[in-house]
Amino acid sequence: MTKVTMTVNGKSVSAEAEGRTLLVNYLREGLGLTGTHVGCDTSQCGACVVHVDGKAVKSCTVFAMDVAGSEVRTIEGMANADGSLGVVQQAFQDHHGLQCGFCTPGMVMTTAALLANNPKPTEAEVRHELEGNICRCTGYHNIVKAVLAASGQDAGAMAAE
Template sequence: MPKITMNINGRETSTEVENRTLLSTALRENLHLTGTHIGCDTSQCGACVVHVNGKAVKSCSVFAAELDGATVDTIEGQANADGSLNVIQQAFQDHHGLQCGFCTPGMVMSAAELLKVNPKPSEAEIRDYLEGNICRCTGYQGIVNAIMAASGQDVPSIAAE
């Protein structure tokens, strides 16, 4: 089995993986980073979104062996240095952007990339950007409100849709 080395959440990490091992599986099973959720294994739900070399990627759609030397950021690396929630995580808590929590890691990681490329997105832009992330619980309004709040914008007082 090939040995790969990646910078994961700021730390150089090595593991052996079969060529067919998906990044989501390597993170969860080899490296015990279980915050990355596997919801569908077909790249449909977005629960497994991580950042690879600064870009949001559905980790169930890429082989870990292809990422030797890559930088990977997961939900475990999103908290502040003191362990407190970062601004996006806190906004999800404050604005009820989660319910069961299964989709939350992928939503937070997608939101982080969105706010990096568009620091003040409109509600429509947020909804469009999250099209590849599925949530079965919240109705999305809390998630949209959380992302708007994390961007420093006023949160609209819109009833949940």
């Protein structure tokens, strides 16, 4: 076991980890940040997406030791400073972009990364970016509306599926 230190959601943190400890397990078990979900363990579903140094990463594919010293942002770090929902989270709530909620943390994190790189994506760009995130409940329509709304665009203009 080795002490692994990084900045998570703006705070310096340390926890013991084996060399084979995945970032998702480090966050959930080492730090108690259970908002990042383990869905498939094969990098297919996107439920485990977090940001590492500003980039969206599937945390089930990265060793915690490999991101030591990095800035990591999890779903717990997406809220506003006063604890209210952040813009992306609020858009998902307002546009019913979730049902069971299991995929939601990964969808929110992927959306935040998309909007940081492309503040006004088209519907096609949103759908392309979300291809690495699986939702078994919503059919994606309301998720795409939520992403467009979070970008400040009129999600009401999106055609019904």
